[in-house]
Amino acid sequence: MSDLDFIHRWVPGSSTRTLLLLHGTGGDEKDLLELGRDIDADAGLLSPRGKVLENGAPRFFRRLAEGVFDEEDVVVRAHQLAQFIIAATDAYKIDLNNLVAVGYSNGANIAAAMMLLGVAKFNKAILFRAMVPLSKIDIPDLKTVRVLISAGQFDPIARVPIAERLAQLFESGGAQVTFKMQASGHELTANDVEAAREWLMR
Ligand code: MLT
Secondary structure (H helix, E strand, C coil), rough: CCCCCCEEEEECCCCCCEEEEEECCCCCCCHHHHHHHCCCCEEEEECCCCCCCEECCEEEEEEECCHHHHHHHHHHHHHHHHHHHHHHHHHCCCHHEEEEEECCCHHHHHHHHHHHCCCCCCCCCEECCCCCCCCCCCCCCCCCCCCEEEEEEECCCCCCCHHHHHHHHHCCCCCEEEEEEECCCCCHHHHHHHHHHHHHHH
């Protein structure tokens, strides 16, 4: 039996789509609910809280320093989160074909890790301020995958060349990548939400 072993929120929707909301460092399961609603007023919202604590701040995997990831932990945590998603889709009758990951910063990075490891249960993802989560990886077949990467032009953390490198990794597996550049830093803007809405409607 698989467990619903992440603290999480489930908000049922009125359509068959579900957004998997993955917060950034220091966020929690409530953090992105409003963003999710702004992106899609009708979707179900599934929002887990990362289990790693960094000085009390929840994350989805360990890091050794800002932008330096504990890659062994990334792999373990990506598998654990994928297991949770299976359990949740079963418990809440979520349509896997209509499950879209929406991640911000650390949450975008764990979403990218799940996809690049081939353990993701979703094939669409909106990645805000994402980075390359793993340095050595055999890219799986990603031909059914669609990704929106929304980067901040002045982001000092998820810097543009890193976001571009992530886009290349997805493309090398055959994924369809849309890359948007926002006139912002690491923080999200209304243009990010607009880009996400547009991309989802396509
Ligand atoms: C963050 O602040 O969450 C980082 O920049 C991204 C990460 O550590 O995954």
